[in-house]
Amino acid sequence: MGCDGGSIPKRTEMVKTKKPPEQVDEEERRRATWLLCALTKKILKQPIVICPLGRLFNKEDLLKALLQKKLPKQLNYIHRISDVMDIHLTPNPAINSESNLQIQPQFICPITSQEMNGIQSFVVLKGCGHVFSRKAFKKVPTKKCYLCDKIIKEDDLIEINPSKEIQKVLRKQLIQERKSRRKNKKTNDNEKEKEKEKEKEKEKEIRKKKRKEKQKEKQITKHSKTNKNSNSNSNLNSNPNLNSNSNSNSNQIYDRNSKAYQSIFGSKEEKQKKPEPKELFTNVYLTKN
Numbered sequence: 001m002g003c004d005g006g007s008i009p010k011r012t013e014m015v016k017t018k019k020p021p022e023q024v025d026e027e028e029r030r031r032a033t034w035l036l037c038a039l040t041k042k043i044l045k046q047p048i049v050i051c052p053l054g055r056l057f058n059k060e061d062l063l064k065a066l067l068q069k070k071l072p073k074q075l076n077y078i079h080r081i082s083d084v085m086d087i088h089l090t091p092n093p094a095i096n097s098e099s100n101l102q103i104q105p106q107f108i109c110p111i112t113s114q115e116m117n118g119i120q121s122f123v124v125l126k127g128c129g130h131v132f133s134r135k136a137f138k139k140v141p142t143k144k145c146y147l148c149d150k151i152i153k154e155d156d157l158i159e160i161n162p163s164k165e166i167q168k169v170l171r172k173q174l175i176q177e178r179k180s181r182r183k184n185k186k187t188n189d190n191e192k193e194k195e196k197e198k199e200k201e202k203e204k205e206i207r208k209k210k211r212k213e214k215q216k217e218k219q220i221t222k223h224s225k226t227n228k229n230s231n232s233n234s235n236l237n238s239n240p241n242l243n244s245n246s247n248s249n250s251n252q253i254y255d256r257n258s259k260a261y262q263s264i265f266g267s268k269e270e271k272q273k274k275p276e277p278k279e280l281f282t283n284v285y286l287t288k289n
Helices: 028-037 059-067 132-141 164-238 241-254 259-265 268-273 277-288
Strands: 049-050 055-060 086-087 122-125 131-133 157-159
Touching: 049 059, 086 241, 131 132, 131 259
Parallel strands: none
Antiparallel strands: 049 055, 049 086, 122 131, 122 157
């Protein structure tokens, strides 16, 4: 049974100790990072995308995880599909069957024909997404892409599967950039709102000015009308001869000896035959109208 003097137990049998961490072979880890998807650990198949930290993913698997919102905490820096970039890889012509995909690397550099297995460092161009080894740029230095002739800038090179230390630094930079973008967006939005408010105030002032001008015009027209009426009445009152003249002219028509009567009825003989002037004037006036 033990502990009766016949056997001596060990410490591991009496006390529970923590198990030592499993040691993973570095070659297997390297193959997993370069040959498998960083999310599903499946074999990389085109279309393939790369994240800002340099990890490789199968695009379809990443899309499903984003739609279902099942990304792990390690990949919480990926919020949408625009956070990753499509890359163009040249397949390895030495691979003919799917059976040896897990042993041999699937892609190579189109310039140096080096296999993308993690021994040699590879780089992606931001402008076009083509992948080359660093040796290609050392052997054949250029300022344009080897395949599509797009201009290469200083910050256009993204290293594939960098070390963990570099990934930590890149992650911090990414978080800081996003924070600064949010702040800039807020400031821009506030500035836009202020500009809109200023424009609204200007429009209000313009409307007020137009209303005041219209009111002034109305007042001016009213004053002009009243002045005209007052002037006309004053002229009549100041010139009483006008009314007397008009009455005298109308009375001249009824007088037989007046020039107006003679101009209408002619000679004295015709005057005697004509009826009285009042009746005749009324008849002529009615016929004219």
